[in-house]
Amino acid sequence: MIKKRVPASRSTVATKYAMAVSGLIMVSYLILHMYGNLKVFAGQEKFDEYSHHIRTFGEPILPYEGLLWIIRVALLASIVVHTWAAVTLWRRNRVASGYQGGKRYHTSKGARGFQRSYASFTLRWGGIIIILFVIYHLLHLTANVVAPGGASDSPYERVVNGFEIWWVTVVYTVAVLAVGLHLWHGIWSALTTLGQNYSSTRLRSRLTPLSWFVAAVITIGFLLPPWAILLGITG
């Protein structure tokens, strides 16, 4: 069915630009966040000092926690834009792919596609898992309302108390793997949407190994502290 034409600035491609930019903002944040996490290996004093310095960063030009709130607002805006774009396009694409009831094609052959990766297949559900995890994560380590292993004023102790419990580490591991899969396809997709792919296929593009590398670094970087704590290597 033909609908009215919408200006190109509000087209599906423009919506993808918004999704790509907001996604890349969050990836940049993840790299900073990972750097902070790895300070756990430097011991309690260094870790807590780092946490304190984030709050006093830029003083006296910025107020106390000024930088932190700038980052928080930017991240919240990114999450809202990213989710809005995902939901808008997801709903549109379901109709566009001509589903009849629960099925598009009735054959049971080739239902999983021919060039899709597992990562691209799980992008949407993975996103939902990540959002639920982020809420839990903020309640746990930021607000400390949920405090498995005991609450503390020391960020270092919050982390160690939590990850000494096996199921906390397992929950974080599942979530971090979901993030890794999301980025495995997501970084490639964002850069391609922003016009940076110059290769005939996804696998031939230099963006693909770049995407895999960043996804792997972030995944491993985030998994190291909890597992080191659980296994008693640090903490």
Add this chain to the structure above:
Amino acid sequence: MKITVRIWRQKNAEAKGTMVSYELDEVDENMSFLEMLDVLNEKLTLEGEEPVAFDSDCREGICGTCGVVINGEAHGPEVTTTCQLHMRTFKDGDVIDIEPWRAGAFPVIKDLVVDRGAFDRIIAAGGYITAPTGSAPEANSTPVPKEDADRAFEAATCISCGACVAACPNGSAMLFTAAKVAHLGLLPQGQPERDSRVINMIEQHDAEGFGSCTNIGECTAACPKGIPLDVISRLNRDLMGALAKP
């Protein structure tokens, strides 16, 4: 060879369709896929049944008229059009599922025939140049770098068959639209309308109800002409450039 085909039968645009099985005993492995359907239709006609409706024209892989989803793959397992697929690709005793292109913007008219008018309207929105071209120009008056000429030609091989849409899990026609944008955008004749072209074609693409691109490349796996995936990135760049201008 003996094969069983399961075909989507749908009386008209409004009717509810269903998969129907037919058995064929004497299929020659040198038959094209469409000839196999011709044989089936002759059999159905003799038996007084309604033949299966499907599109075809040149039957040599250059017009883009034919195209069905075979065992879940647009144009079947070979990288070619349905008419250039031969029965030797299949084995004796195979069960072959045949369905129409499935997309919101490609409504089924009957059986395996879908309405691809949406593609025509995307082209009409900007997939051309308005300069009068006259007869073939002097070859050396407007030099085109070899690489650009090759890439423009690669994009121009699109035959508008619609396999990219049928294969895309999002029902997006981005590869088709981008091939046209890349083809004209790479050549000097396409420059005056380069910005308005990408804007108008994307607006029409969306108005037709096609989905958005998620950059997974199913379209290029199905494309019988091997249109490269980077044409989509090129369209994204062009649109960004066009939107940035006042």
